[in-house]
Amino acid sequence: MWIANSYAKINLGLQVLERLPTGYHNIETGFCFIEWNDRFEVNRGESYQLILSDDSIPNDDNNLISKAYNAFDRYIGLKNHYSFNITKNIPAGAGLGGGSSNAALTLRILNKLEETNLSDEDLVDLIRDLGADIPFFIKGKPGLGTGLGQQIDPLDIQPDGWILTVYPGFESSTADAYGHCEPNPNPEFSIKRILMEEEMDEWQYLLQNDLEPPVITRNHLIGNIKDQLYDFGAVYSAMSGSGSSVFGIFEQDFVAIQAYESFHELDFKTNLTKPNFTPDHGIYLKDV
Structure with missing residues (x-):
């Protein structure tokens, strides 16, 4: 059995620069990680x-894990087959990139177990059309997303x-x-x-998510x-991505913990991520 964690993201600002004839959009956004994660257990079969711990999420060919698996098999070929058992913790449709993160980890797992030695760019090319933030999760580092969000410039953010x-x-519907x-x-500030x-305490005056106003208009709880x-x-x-999750950044731990406990007592699903968090992208062999 191999085990690994699939981490969520939040968006530090999101500027919608242009609506393209294809229906997609040119954007600029900052991607960073939070500790919210899904746990993968993978066996040869x-x-x-x-197998998903959340029965409300389809486990058919429309799941991004299945799409990533099938794309790898179609374009690269698999010498073995694998069973994926996923403990789902990241909420779906929450603006946290859970599905894209799952797809990216699926490719990285197959690349390792099949010993195909594909580069990050090779993996991105396999499923570039499945999710705009998949390249960020494959690269595994915070950075600036531009174009459709797929061009990632690693930055210490x-x-x-x-x-x-x-x-x-x-x-929330993307x-x-x-x-x-x-x-x-032509935004005033990039x-x-x-x-x-x-400085971080200036962000509330400068850093905007352009998707936030129309989403909050329809979902007042987010605001x-x-x-x-x-x-x-x-x-x-701010709201993360197209919603529905909202995040706050706190400078002091006891203030953050008090806020966490308050939302938790109200039965909201919450996650608290420590400063300068670095996700563990390892894929580990577990003795069973």
Whole structure:
């Protein structure tokens, strides 16, 4: 059995620069990791099998894990078949990239177990069309996403603060979020400049997620959670990606823990990530 963790992301700002004729959008966004993760257990088997701890998530060929597995087999070929048993913790439809993270880890696991020695770019090319943030998860480092979000410029932007992420309990439609936003081709400040040059306590005045206003208009609880995070003492709070999760960054641990406990007592799914978090991308052989 091999074990590995598939980590979630949050977006530090998201600027929608242009709506393309294809229906996609040119964006600029900062990607970083949080400790929220799904656990993979993988065994060799007679055929491919996908087992998920959450019965509400389909485990058919439409699952991104299955799509990644099938793409690898189709274009590279598998000498063996594998069974994937996934403990799901990252909420779906939450703006945390859980599905894309799962797909990226699936490719990295197959690359290791099949000893194919494919580069990160080779893996990205296999499933580039499945998710705009998959390249970020394959590269495994914080960075700036541009173009469709697939062009990743690694940057040291993992926050030096406690990140409290709150899932409000419902999914948010990515298509609706982008469909109702207003692209701005000439923002006053670039996200890269803000993240690299400005202090974290200035972000609330400069760093925006362009998808946030139309989503909050339709889902007021998201805006309420953001306000509460500021009330609890966050130096910056925003919706992640197209929602629905909201995160707040705290400078002091006891303030972050108090906020975490308050949301937890209200039965929200929450995650608290320590400052300068570095995810463990290892794939480990476990004796069973």
